[in-house]
Each structure stands twice: as structure tokens, then as C-alpha cells.
Amino acid sequence: MANTGTLGDKVFRTFLIITAAIIPIVVVGMILMMILNSLPTLNGFGFGFLTGSEWKPAERIFGALPFIYGTVVSSLIGLVIAVPISLGIAIFLVEQASKKVATPIAFMVELLAAIPSVVYGLWGIFVLAPFVRDYLGAFLAEYLGFLPFFQGRLTGIGMLTGGLILALMITPIVTAVVRDVLEAVPDTQREAALALGATKWETTRIVLGNAASGIVGAIVLGLGRALGETMAVTMVIGNSPQISASFFEPAYTIASVLAANFAEATDKLYLSALIEMGLVLFLVTFVVNAIAKLLVMRVGRTNSK
Amino acid sequence: MVSKTYITTFLLLTAIFMAACSGQPTGGGNSSSGGGGGTITLQGSGASFPKPIYEKWASEYGKATPNVRVDYQSTGSGAGQNAIISRTADFGASDDPMKDEDLKKADSELMHIPTVLGAVVLTYNLPEVKAPLKLSSETISGIYLGTIKKWNDAALKKDNPELNLPDADILPVYRNDSSGTTAVFTDFLSKTNADWKAKVGANKQPSWITGVGTGAPRNDGVMGQVKQTPNSIGYVELTFAKANNLPTALIKNKSGAFVEASLESVSAAAAGSVAATPEDLRVQITDADGATAYPIASYTYILVYKDQRDAAKGKALADFLWWAIHDGEKFNKDLHYAPLPAEIVKKVEAKINSMTSGGKPLRATN
Numbered sequence: 001m002a003n004t005g006t007l008g009d010k011v012f013r014t015f016l017i018i019t020a021a022i023i024p025i026v027v028v029g030m031i032l033m034m035i036l037n038s039l040p041t042l043n044g045f046g047f048g049f050l051t052g053s054e055w056k057p058a059e060r061i062f063g064a065l066p067f068i069y070g071t072v073v074s075s076l077i078g079l080v081i082a083v084p085i086s087l088g089i090a091i092f093l094v095e096q097a098s099k100k101v102a103t104p105i106a107f108m109v110e111l112l113a114a115i116p117s118v119v120y121g122l123w124g125i126f127v128l129a130p131f132v133r134d135y136l137g138a139f140l141a142e143y144l145g146f147l148p149f150f151q152g153r154l155t156g157i158g159m160l161t162g163g164l165i166l167a168l169m170i171t172p173i174v175t176a177v178v179r180d181v182l183e184a185v186p187d188t189q190r191e192a193a194l195a196l197g198a199t200k201w202e203t204t205r206i207v208l209g210n211a212a213s214g215i216v217g218a219i220v221l222g223l224g225r226a227l228g229e230t231m232a233v234t235m236v237i238g239n240s241p242q243i244s245a246s247f248f249e250p251a252y253t254i255a256s257v258l259a260a261n262f263a264e265a266t267d268k269l270y271l272s273a274l275i276e277m278g279l280v281l282f283l284v285t286f287v288v289n290a291i292a293k294l295l296v297m298r299v300g301r302t303n304s305k
Numbered sequence: 306m307v308s309k310t311y312i313t314t315f316l317l318l319t320a321i322f323m324a325a326c327s328g329q330p331t332g333g334g335n336s337s338s339g340g341g342g343g344t345i346t347l348q349g350s351g352a353s354f355p356k357p358i359y360e361k362w363a364s365e366y367g368k369a370t371p372n373v374r375v376d377y378q379s380t381g382s383g384a385g386q387n388a389i390i391s392r393t394a395d396f397g398a399s400d401d402p403m404k405d406e407d408l409k410k411a412d413s414e415l416m417h418i419p420t421v422l423g424a425v426v427l428t429y430n431l432p433e434v435k436a437p438l439k440l441s442s443e444t445i446s447g448i449y450l451g452t453i454k455k456w457n458d459a460a461l462k463k464d465n466p467e468l469n470l471p472d473a474d475i476l477p478v479y480r481n482d483s484s485g486t487t488a489v490f491t492d493f494l495s496k497t498n499a500d501w502k503a504k505v506g507a508n509k510q511p512s513w514i515t516g517v518g519t520g521a522p523r524n525d526g527v528m529g530q531v532k533q534t535p536n537s538i539g540y541v542e543l544t545f546a547k548a549n550n551l552p553t554a555l556i557k558n559k560s561g562a563f564v565e566a567s568l569e570s571v572s573a574a575a576a577g578s579v580a581a582t583p584e585d586l587r588v589q590i591t592d593a594d595g596a597t598a599y600p601i602a603s604y605t606y607i608l609v610y611k612d613q614r615d616a617a618k619g620k621a622l623a624d625f626l627w628w629a630i631h632d633g634e635k636f637n638k639d640l641h642y643a644p645l646p647a648e649i650v651k652k653v654e655a656k657i658n659s660m661t662s663g664g665k666p667l668r669a670t671n
Binding site: 055056057058059061122125126129130133153155156157158234235238239240241242250252256257259260261264265 | 381382383384474476481482483484506508509510511512513515516518519520521522526529530533534537
């Protein structure tokens with residue numbers, strides 16, 4: 001190989017620094033812009049913006065709580081359903097399935113990730129919502145109807161359907177990442193466990209333990225997608241800014257309200273309220289991110305003991 | 306390693322999402338293409354309701370006048386008003402007329418040019434009901450206010466004695482995005498129902514009663530929910546309902562007749578309100594006079610500056626508008642837009658002829 005000399009190294013290094021600098025510049029710039037543009041509501045409503053539960057643009061009343069609630073709860077429903085399924089798929093693909101079976105299933109999981117979210121949304125209205133109304137919701141109301149979550153009028157459009165569609169959308173991502181993480185666990189560990197007489201189940205537990213931090217990372221990645229998902233959710237969640245214990249009732253998410261109203265927001269205060277919502281979404285994802293980091297650190301510590 | 310990749314990906318995704326959300330809606334107006342012998346591009350932006358007809362006009366006018374290109378982006382009525390105020394587009398478009406306070410934001414006089422008529426229809430999902438449902442301002446208000454909860458409510462039965470309405474909960478669906486369709490719908494209800502006016506009012510995005518009904522984005526979102534949910538009801542634009550063959554309700558008008566939404570009944574509403582149309586043509590034609598008038602109708606407007614900064618462009622714009630309200634109207638029927646009444650065409654002609662550039666009239670020269 002020809003000697004490129006120190007100049008080559010310098011150019012290379014500068015290039016790397018520039019590419020790495022783009023991210024902090026964009027993030028900081030964006031936060032600054034959002035804060036600047038949301039000053040009217042930041043000053044006008046203060047902390048009440050976050051705790052207010054009334055959203056009436058026509059009367060210039062802006063409270064973000066129903067949207068924060070809708071975003072967080074729908075994402076959590078999605079996560080609760082998607083995580084066990086994703087773990088199951090990933091463990092099966094890596095630990096149990098033969099290559100002949102694993103490859104096509106893995107391919108299909110990745111295919112699921114490539115479907116545009118508006119297609120998920122339409123499918124949600126035409127297939128999932130009637131299914132929830134006629135079968136799943138009816139079933140839940142009958143057997144778990146004593147819980148406040150499964151009471152009230154069942155229309156198929158609401159928090160439950162929103163959470164289900166999110167579950168479906170984040171499953172491929174969580175599965176793919178968990179699969180990569182499990183594959184990264186050295187085979188020597190499995191061999192050692194098996195050699196000591198461990199069953200398949202016990203071996204898998206050891207592998208999962210070593211991959212725990214990566215799995216938490218995968219889950220948070222899924223949650224990040226769920227929090228910001230817009231089109232698919234907005235088609236099925238009902239878009240009504242209310243806080244209701246029932247998962248059958250309509251709800252509203254931050255991303256949905258932004259997408260639906262940004263183009264038409266002519267009023268300065270309204271625009272400011274929407275931008276502050278974006279800031280809130282940023283904050284929510286940041287908090288989630290931080291919690292995940294802490295979790296990963298704790299899991300890592302218990303493992304190294 | 307994984308968590309690092311994740312963080313980068315995550316930040317990037319967030320960045321893209323935020324950037325997409327926080328960008329000011331742009332009219333995309335580049336006003337560089339001015340005079341000279343080249344092609345003149347007229348950039349328009351605004352309401353989504355007239356998009357099909359404006360695009361048809363743009364393509365037909367382009368064939369007839371090869372040196373003028375008309376580009377129309379449907380960004381929403383509010384964005385259209387903003388675009389013309391900030392001059393990022395050569396013409397704006399809006400379903401509802403601009404308010405006085407918004408007109409003051411413009412640095413020069415803005416004119417409203419009505420182009421076509423539209424209407425809002427109520428579509429419903431009642432599998433057993435075959436004949437068209439009849440609705441009045443009172444029953445529609447009741448349904449959306451939550452005071453009429455069941456399909457076999459006495460008020461609905463009174464208007465529909467021949468129908469076998471089910472003993473089922475009504476699920477009203479509304480637009481959750483700000484829209485001209487909602488503005489027309491709520492304007493009709495506010496005009497005709499005091500209870501509605503007090504509780505909800507007329508707005509592009511009013512405060513719906515909490516706990517009543519669900520919101521859906523755009524016409525197709527409302528259609529999707531109504532189609533998929535038995536016993537639901539929603540409102541969409543007439544053109545959209547026709548294109549999708551949706552069942553539509555007959556609405557009781559001012560004279561007490563139940564009228565089907567059609568090009569004729571919408572034109573009748575416009576004709577019935579000609580006398581009440583002010584000089585600047587800003588008018589709501591809901592609840593119009595006339596036995597055959599459909600009560601939830603409206604004009605849609607193109608917004609232009611009376612005095613154009615660029616003479617060549619201004620002339621092209623004035624000529625395009627002139628063509629649109631004359632030759633352009635023949636494309637209306639296929640796309641289910643009702644044409645302007647003759648009296649209004651006369652008034653619009655005068656408006657277009659009053660357009661100037663630097664004080665000189667733009668159209669009188671030919």
C-alpha cells in the first residue's frame with residue numbers, strides 16, 4: 001500500500017470530526033429553535049401547559065396533558081405486547097431454529113419493518129379496528145370487564161387499537177436488534193453451559209443474562225419509535241383530547257396533533273403551542289432515553305457481580 | 306456497540322422528525338421567474354378542497370397557453386392565507402373568506418376571487434337503512450353535542466317516519482385537523498342553532514364536546530371510520546363523497562324542505578345568496594334562501610393582490626383567473642364542483658379587470 005503520509009491522516013481526521021459534529025449541532029440548534037418559537041406559550045402558560053387537560057385552540061386554551069397521556073400510554077400498550085413477542089421470535093431464531101427456517105422468518109420480520117406507516121394505518125382502520133370491536137374488545141369486556149381499562153363503549157377506534165398497531169410496528173425493530181444482540185453472545189458460553197449439563201432453557205437464560213443490556217437497548221429503540229409514530233396511530237386512535245381510564249375510548253398523541261394541525265395553524269399562539277408540544281415530545285423521549293441508560297447500567301452491574 | 310448505533314440512529318430519526326415538524330409551511334414560492342420571453346410560473350398554495358379542479362385548470366391552461374405554467378400545492382386554507390400575506394406564493398387559496406384582522410396583515414390590498422362552489426355532506430353507516438336519511442340543523446347539532454345519543458331518538462324518528470332506525474348508539478366522527486370543511490359545517494350549525502353557537506361555535510377547528518365522538522384526519526380518515534363503524538356518522542366534502550359513492554343525508558333547508566346535495570342544489574344556494582353578497586365577495590352561503598337550496602354550501606376563493614408587483618406575472622395571473630371562471634368552468638361538472646352563478650361571474654369579472662400593476666390596469670390592454 002502506498003504511504004499517504006500525515007496529510008492523508010489530517011484530512012481523514014477533519015472529515016470525521018465534521019461528520020460527528022453534525023449531530024450535536026442539529027440537536028442543539030433544534031432545541032434552541034423550538035424554545036425560541038414556543039416562547040409565547042412558554043411565557044403565557046408556564047408549567048400549566050404540561051398539566052392542563054383542556055385543549056381548545058379556538059378559545060386559546062392549551063393544555064398538553066391529554067396528549068402526553070395518550071402518547072405514553074399507547075406506547076406502553078404497544079411495548080407490553082411487542083416485547084414478549086419480539087423476544088420469543090429472536091430467541092427462536094438464534095437459539096432454536098435451523099438456518100433453513102430462521103432465514104425466511106428473519107427476512108419476513110425485516111419486510112414488516114419496511115411497510116410505510118400510512119399503510120399500517122389504513123390496514124388498522126379496515127382490518128384491525130373491526131377485529132378489536134367484534135372480537136378482541138368484546139372478549140376483553142366479557143372476561144376482564146371488571147377492570148376500568150376494559151369498560152365503556154366499544155367502537156374499535158381508540159387507545160387499544162392504537163397500542164396494538166404500535167405493537168405490530170415496533171415488533172420488527174425490537175426483534176431485529178435482539179437477534180443481533182443474541183448472535184453477538186459468544187458460542188463458547190452456550191457450549192460451556194451445555195457441557196456443564198445445562199438444559200436448552202437454562203442455556204438460553206444464561207445467554208439472555210449476558211445480552212440483557214443490549215435487549216434493554218432494543219426495547220428502548222422500539223419505545224422511541226412508538227412515541228414518535230404518527231400516521232398509523234392517528235388513523236385508529238380516535239384523536240379526541242381526553243384522559244380516560246378505558247382503553248376503548250379515543251385518545252390523542254403528540255405526534256398526531258402536530259401532524260394534523262401544523263399546516264393550518266395561522267395563529268401565533270397556536271403555532272407556539274404546537275411547537276412547544278414538539279418540545280414536550282423531545283423531552284419525553286429524552287426522559288425515556290435516560291431511564292433506559294440507567295437501566296442498562298444497572299443490568300450491567302448486576303451481571304458483572 | 307449496539308447502544309451507540311442505537312443512539313445515533315435514534316438522534317437522527319428524532320432530528321428528521323423534528324425538522325419535518327418544525328419547518329414553517331412553505332408556499333414554495335420562488336419569484337425569480339419574472340418577465341422576459343421565457344415561461345412564467347404562477348405559484349399557488351392553499352386549500353385542499355379545490356385541488357382537483359385547480360390542477361385540472363393548470364394542465365388545461367398550460368395546453369392553451371404554453372408560456373404560462375401554474376403550480377398548485379394544497380397546503381390547507383390557513384397556510385394559503387399565510388402564503389399570500391407573506392408573498393411566498395403568487396396566489397393563495399382558501400375555503401373560508403379571510404377575516405378582517407388577517408387582511409390587515411397584508412401590505413397591500415388583497416382580493417377574494419370565488420372560483421367554484423362546494424358543499425359539505427353528512428355520510429352515515431346504517432346497514433339496514435336503505436332510503437336516504439333526513440337530517441336537520443337540530444338533529445345534527447344534537448348528535449354532535451351528545452344530546453341525541455341513539456338512532457331511534459324521537460327527533461330523528463320525527464324527520465324519518467318511514468325509516469326503521471335502530472336502537473343503537475350514534476358514533477359521530479369529526480375532522481381532527483383544522484379544515485375549511487369543518488368551518489362550513491360549523492358555520493351552518495351556528496347560524497341555525499343557538500345551542501350549538503353557545504357551546505361549539507363556528508371554527509375551522511372548534512372545541513368539540515369532550516366524550517362525544519371521535520376525530521379523524523382529512524376526508525379519507527373520516528370516510529374510513531364511518532365505513533368501518535356501524536351506526537356512525539361523519540361529514541365530508543361533496544366532491545369526495547361523490548367520488549367514493551358514499552350515502553349522503555338530505556338536509557333540511559331554510560324553507561323547510563329536505564334537499565339532496567347536488568351541483569344544482571349547491572348552485573341554487575349561491576343564487577339564493579346573491580343579494581346578500583357584499584362588494585368584496587367575502588360571504589358564507591350556508592342556510593341560504595330558496596326552496597331548492599342545499600344549506601351547507603360554500604364558495605372557495607383564490608386570493609390575489611389587487612396591485613401586482615411584477616407586471617408580466619400579474620398579467621398572466623389575471624388572464625389565468627379570467628380563463629378559469631369562463632373556459633375553466635366546463636371542467637367543473639366531471640369533478641363535481643358547482644359553477645358560479647351568472648351574477649357572481651359578472652362581479653368576479655369586474656374584480657379581475659380591476660387588477661393593476663404600478664397603477665396600470667393589467668387586462669384592459671387586450
